[in-house]
Amino acid sequence: MTTQHEDDLVSLKNLVQELKLKLSKYENVETHKQRSKIEEMSSEVTDDNPYSRLMALKRMGIVENYERIKDYSVAIVGIGGVGSVTAEMLTRCGIGKLLLYDFDTVSMANMNRLFFTPDQAGMSKVDASYKTLTNINPDVEFECYQYNITTMDHFDPFLQSLSNGGKAPKKPVDLVLSCVDNFEARMSVNQACNELDIKWMESGVSEDAVSGHIQFMIPGRTACYQCAPPLIVASGVKQIKREGVCAASLPTTMGITAGLLAQNVLKYLLNFGSVGYYVGYSALTDFFPTMVVKPNPHCSNRWCMVRQEQHKDNPLSLQNTNCNVDDEEPASHADNEWGIEVVSSVQEEDDEEIARNRLQELGEGIDYAFMRSDELKPSIDTNNVVEVDGNIDELMRQLNEM
Amino acid sequence: MIDNRTKETLQKIPLLTEKAGPRDEGWEKRLKEEYAALIKYVKLNKDTDSSWFSIQSNKQGTKWFGKCWYIHNLLKYEFGVEFDIPVTYPVTAPEIQIPELDGKTPKMYKGGKICQTVHFNPLWSRNVPHFGIAHSLALGLAPWLAAEIPVLAEKGLVRAKENDV
Numbered sequence: 354m355t356t357q358h359e360d361d362l363v364s365l366k367n368l369v370q371e372l373k374l375k376l377s378k379y380e381n382v383e384t385h386k387q388r389s390k391i392e393e394m395s396s397e398v399t400d401d402n403p404y405s406r407l408m409a410l411k412r413m414g415i416v417e418n419y420e421r422i423k424d425y426s427v428a429i430v431g432i433g434g435v436g437s438v439t440a441e442m443l444t445r446c447g448i449g450k451l452l453l454y455d456f457d458t459v460s461m462a463n464m465n466r467l468f469f470t471p472d473q474a475g476m477s478k479v480d481a482s483y484k485t486l487t488n489i490n491p492d493v494e495f496e497c498y499q500y501n502i503t504t505m506d507h508f509d510p511f512l513q514s515l516s517n518g519g520k521a522p523k524k525p526v527d528l529v530l531s532c533v534d535n536f537e538a539r540m541s542v543n544q545a546c547n548e549l550d551i552k553w554m555e556s557g558v559s560e561d562a563v564s565g566h567i568q569f570m571i572p573g574r575t576a577c578y579q580c581a582p583p584l585i586v587a588s589g590v591k592q593i594k595r596e597g598v599c600a601a602s603l604p605t606t607m608g609i610t611a612g613l614l615a616q617n618v619l620k621y622l623l624n625f626g627s628v629g630y631y632v633g634y635s636a637l638t639d640f641f642p643t644m645v646v647k648p649n650p651h652c653s654n655r656w657c658m659v660r661q662e663q664h665k666d667n668p669l670s671l672q673n674t675n676c677n678v679d680d681e682e683p684a685s686h687a688d689n690e691w692g693i694e695v696v697s698s699v700q701e702e703d704d705e706e707i708a709r710n711r712l713q714e715l716g717e718g719i720d721y722a723f724m725r726s727d728e729l730k731p732s733i734d735t736n737n738v739v740e741v742d743g744n745i746d747e748l749m750r751q752l753n754e755m
Numbered sequence: 756m757i758d759n760r761t762k763e764t765l766q767k768i769p770l771l772t773e774k775a776g777p778r779d780e781g782w783e784k785r786l787k788e789e790y791a792a793l794i795k796y797v798k799l800n801k802d803t804d805s806s807w808f809s810i811q812s813n814k815q816g817t818k819w820f821g822k823c824w825y826i827h828n829l830l831k832y833e834f835g836v837e838f839d840i841p842v843t844y845p846v847t848a849p850e851i852q853i854p855e856l857d858g859k860t861p862k863m864y865k866g867g868k869i870c871q872t873v874h875f876n877p878l879w880s881r882n883v884p885h886f887g888i889a890h891s892l893a894l895g896l897a898p899w900l901a902a903e904i905p906v907l908a909e910k911g912l913v914r915a916k917e918n919d920v
């Protein structure tokens with residue numbers, strides 16, 4: 354018995370020793386030096402200059418004036434697998450200011466992606482990002498917003514923050530990046546940027562995790578997100594099988610998409626190379642389709658039409674692109690005014706023709722996520738239109754009492 | 756594709772005409788249409804003894820909440836349901852949430868937003884502005900409950916509300 358106790362004592366002592374050692378490591382982390390802010394970016398190549406390799410881009414003749422990056426402010430909506438990595442890249446590049454938007458918290462299910470770490474589980478994504486990013490580069494200014502931009506309560510504050518989020522006081526942000534994972538949020542970003550006339554870049558990764566894309570939107574001069582159905586990269590897989598889970602994700606596809614996005618931001622802001630308007634990525638075939646999409650002259654977004662009118666004398670130069678969303682009237686099939694589209698039996702016969710037209714229109718490897726309104730054929734006619742009887746209070750009461 | 760029952764139901768729900776979201780002037784008119792369509796849909800369900808939800812909104816019609824239920828093996832499973840009307844409504848559909856099922860099924864986004872089938876958004880987009888809240892429930896929530904609740908019940912992750920129906 355005594356020897357048993359002695360053994361226990363020894364192992365406990367060892368454990369204490371081990372834990373002390375572990376703790377000391379963390380204490381070192383706590384007290385490790387955080388670099389102080391740097392006023393002027395220097396091109397001096399020294400071990401303690403975080404900008405030396407970036408400033409070398411000037412000497413290489415790639416970027417004329419790298420320091421200008423400090424004057425720019427970028428808003429990133431959605432700090433997930435793509436947004437967080439894009440934020441880190443721009444932070445390391447010394448961007449002037451970042452506005453971060455996400456209502457969500459970090460969870461263990463996020464750990465197959467880059468950036469967040471298990472010890473951050475439970476923290477809000479914007480707070481966790483702020484802590485990491487400001488530690489990486491204290492020169493960057495941050496604004497963090499933890500809310501859902503699609504709701505009435507938060508959309509106006511969202512507009513306000515974009516309008517005043519520039520590096521200089523009372524100036525708008527220079528660019529908005531949409532790194533969200535759903536249609537509703539993308540439409541909200543589209544609405545905000547059309548209203549405020551702010552350029553933005555959309556990004557996305559397919560639900561089967563094997564394709565991604567970025568798209569640069571200039572209100573009135575390129576297609577907006579509502580001008581046509583969302584463009585997707587044909588992944589080679591016929592239809593997403595959605596059994597079991599909502600979406601798959603890979604750190605690779607997300608990292609590559611984030612890289613494409615951040616690269617496009619740098620090229621646009623620092624004016625080097627040619628900016629991509631639509632760049633797709635198909636992981637299964639290592640294929641990168643590109644194109645430009647012109648605005649739809651019949652876009653159903655009122656603000657898109659306002660911006661088109663405003664910029665009509667300043668169209669995007671589309672040389673050397675395979676762009677052409679045609680200018681034909683996207684027929685609002687009069688005979689289908691109230692018909693609802695549920696079946697696709699009539700549709701299927703036309704699918705081949707539609708596919709041919711789309712190939713011509715969009716180029717190899719890119720497709721619409723769903724039918725464009727002018728591709729639809731009426732299938733069911735109903736005259737079942739709602740009749741409203743009474744005022745809203747009565748209607749509310751009536752429904753409540755049912 | 757969409758199953759026949761859902762298709763038939765969709766055809767019976769009256770279509771809306773006012774294209775206005777909660778930030779637009781026409782919202783009051785649209786909201787009346789929403790209520791009228793919901794009243795028709797609920798009545799339709801009552802008449803065929805197939806009621807499966809009850810719902811109401813705040814005064815502005817921007818936040819909706821209520822209950823939905825599903826009968827499986829003669830047991831009734833009932834859940835709280837809620838959603839916001841997005842600022843881009845009716846171009847985009849509301850994201851329906853069942854917070855109490857959050858984390859219990861992979862067919863849900865964080866916060867309890869139900870995972871719509873691949874058919875939902877294309878179909879919704881085609882029918883803007885004619886589809887409304889009633890359609891989003893019929894096309895989105897009803898098939899989701901039909902697919903998920905039996906699975907959750909078999910796994911013992913949800914409890915029946917009462918012993919008889």
Ligand SMILES: [Zn+2]
Nearest residue numbers: 577580652657
């Ligand atoms: Zn547009």
